Amino acid sequence: xxxxxxxxxxxxIAKIDPKLVKHLEKPDRILKYEIxxxxxxxxxxxxxxxxxxxxxxxxxYKGGIRYHPEVDLEEVKNLAFWMxxxxxxxxIPFGGGKGGVxxxxxxxxxxxxENLTRGYVKKIFKYxxxxxxxxxPDVYTNAEVMSWFYDxxxxxxxxPTPAVVTGKPIELGGSLGRDKATAxxxxxxxxxxxxxxxxxxxxxxxxxxxxxxxxxxxxxxxHKKGCKIIALCDSKGAIYxxxxxxxxxxxxxxxxxxxxxxxxxxxxxxDPIILLPADVVIPAALSEQFTNKNARDVKAKIILExxxxxxxxxxxxxxxxxxxxxxxxxxxxxxxxxxxxxxxYQNMHNLHWSEAEVDKRLxxxxxxxxxxxxxxxxxxxxxxxxxxYIVAMRKLIKKNK
Numbered sequence: 001x002x003x004x005x006x007x008x009x010x011x012x013i014a015k016i017d018p019k020l021v022k023h024l025e026k027p028d029r030i031l032k033y034e035i036x037x038x039x040x041x042x043x044x045x046x047x048x049x050x051x052x053x054x055x056x057x058x059x060x061y062k063g064g065i066r067y068h069p070e071v072d073l074e075e076v077k078n079l080a081f082w083m084x085x086x087x088x089x090x091x092i093p094f095g096g097g098k099g100g101v102x103x104x105x106x107x108x109x110x111x112x113x114e115n116l117t118r119g120y121v122k123k124i125f126k127y128x129x130x131x132x133x134x135x136x137p138d139v140y141t142n143a144e145v146m147s148w149f150y151d152x153x154x155x156x157x158x159x160p161t162p163a164v165v166t167g168k169p170i171e172l173g174g175s176l177g178r179d180k181a182t183a184x185x186x187x188x189x190x191x192x193x194x195x196x197x198x199x200x201x202x203x204x205x206x207x208x209x210x211x212x213x214x215x216x217x218x219x220x221x222x223h224k225k226g227c228k229i230i231a232l233c234d235s236k237g238a239i240y241x242x243x244x245x246x247x248x249x250x251x252x253x254x255x256x257x258x259x260x261x262x263x264x265x266x267x268x269x270x271d272p273i274i275l276l277p278a279d280v281v282i283p284a285a286l287s288e289q290f291t292n293k294n295a296r297d298v299k300a301k302i303i304l305e306x307x308x309x310x311x312x313x314x315x316x317x318x319x320x321x322x323x324x325x326x327x328x329x330x331x332x333x334x335x336x337x338x339x340x341x342x343x344x345y346q347n348m349h350n351l352h353w354s355e356a357e358v359d360k361r362l363x364x365x366x367x368x369x370x371x372x373x374x375x376x377x378x379x380x381x382x383x384x385x386x387x388x389y390i391v392a393m394r395k396l397i398k399k400n401k
Contacts, residue, residue: 006389013380014390020397027080029053031127032073035101035119040109047103047116051124053133054080054096057399060131061097062087062337064138064167065120065145067113071100082308082330083337088392090334090369092341097133099124105140114148121152128153130163130348136340137167147172163347166340175343177358178336182306183217184359185335187225188366190280190304193327196374197301202226205242205278207300209233209271210285211250211260214306214333218282219247227280231273235285237261238269240276275299283310290315298324305329320383328385330392331373338365 011021031051036044050073053061063083076098084096101120105113127133137146146168153164162173170176177184194201204227208219211234219229228244236259239245245266253263261268274281274289277299283289284306290298292314303319303326305311311319311326319326342358345351353361369391377387 007393010386010389010393013382013386014393016393016397021393024055024084024393024396027052027054027077028056029127030073030077031124033120033123035116035123037112037115037119039112047101049099049101049120049123050076051099051127051133051135052076052080052097053127054098055084055396056095056133057396058088058095059093060095060129061133062094062136062340063097063099064136065099065101065141065149066138067101067103067105067116067140067145069102069104071102076100079308084396085389085392086330086334086337087341088395089330089373089388090338090365091395092338092365094134094337094341097135098138099135100138113145117145117148118152121149122156125153125156128164129157130161130344134163134340134344135165136337143167143169143174163344166343168343173343173347175339175346175358176353176355177362178339178343179213180217180221181339181358181362182214182333182336183221185338185362185366186214186218186282186304186306186332187221188335188363189327189332189370190222190302191225192367192370192374193302193304193325194280197325199279199301203228204280205230205244207231207273207276207278207281208247209274209281209283209289210307211254212285215282215284216247216251218284218306220251223247230278231269231276232260233269233271233273234260238271238273239263239266240269240273241266280304283307286310288312290319292318295319296322298322300324302327305332308333316383316385326384327370328388331369331384331388334369335362335366338362 007021011018033049034046035049080096080098087094146165149165154160168174206227208215231240275297280302281300282304287309290311295315295318308329372391373387377384
């Protein structure tokens with residue numbers, strides 16, 4: 001994405017002073033390190049690590065830490081930028097940040113991963129904290145990694161500090177509902193969109209691309225609402241049944257076989273399932289799935305972006321012209337960061353909410369955010385993505401003045 005051009009376009013549509021927008025183009029701070037890690041064989045390996053703090057006008061920086069062999073500074077900068085806008089669009093009091101370590105975690109032992117995490121905390125210690133920057137899990141990091149982060153930070157701070165990081169295990173102050181938060185937030189947004197477009201929830205045909213944590217939870221939640229899950233896929237296969245499938249049974253089958261492929265009662269398909277006739281298609285895996293090459297072939301009424309960046313700019317224009325409503329990632333998948341905010345808030349105030357309370361608060365935030373974005377898109381006759389950026393931009397400009 002060309003961030004500069006994107007912000008200029010939004011500022012022009014919403015008549016926002018370009019001077020006020022300019023400082024949103026660059027992050028507040030870029031941290032770069034080499035982390036020395038003692039390996040199991042006694043050798044010291046060094047790993048490139050980053051933390052980008054984009055903007056904190058609305059509150060502490062917020063964003064995950066990813067461990068991946070292809071992590072680089074440009075990627076982390078872009079993700080930090082998106083986090084600023086994600087937090088703003090749903091109105092939670094956080095700014096945007098992101099972290100990453102260039103490493104293949106699958107090649108490290110548990111002890112080596114722990115040493116890497118504790119080394120990362122030591123490097124960024126003075127720049128993070130409950131009122132400064134609050135990291136979270138991301139690609140190839142999880143609750144256990146966050147528990148090491150919390151423990152190391154608390155050791156360095158000289159006191160237990162659970163609010164320094166979110167996505168922790170429940171017993172260490174993690175929030176109930178966090179495991180399904182991204183999907184649950186997406187469901188609340190989708191149900192509102194279906195209302196606006198007059199699509200009945202019962203028997204609505206749903207396609208979910210990607211059957212990891214977010215995709216599988218999304219399929220299960222919608223199935224419980226009475227939707228027909230007609231197609232699913234993972235990295236090893238795709239399945240289709242126009243009469244619908246029970247995602248829980250598919251999940252059990254995948255657990256035993258390693259893939260959704262060959263699920264009994266469904267037809268194996270070659271991807272792309274995202275072009276099947278359906279009411280809703282939910283990309284929940286990879287970026288750039290809808291491009292100028294296939295956007296004209298989309299038959300769904302709604303695309304809900306549970307993945308980050310699944311639609312290219314050219315595809316966006318084609319889909320909008322063809323009347324396909326794309327619910328953008330910066331709105332659709334913000335359930336995760338919203339429940340991260342709830343975790344932080346509970347830690348800061350020594351509270352513990354029930355899962356029902358978490359879901360109720362999440363619903364209120366997601367429904368309001370969707371309606372704000374929808375009204376903005378109607379007012380300017382623009383797509384929902386541009387509407388979401390305008391909503392976020394206005395909140396950011398107000399705080400940055």
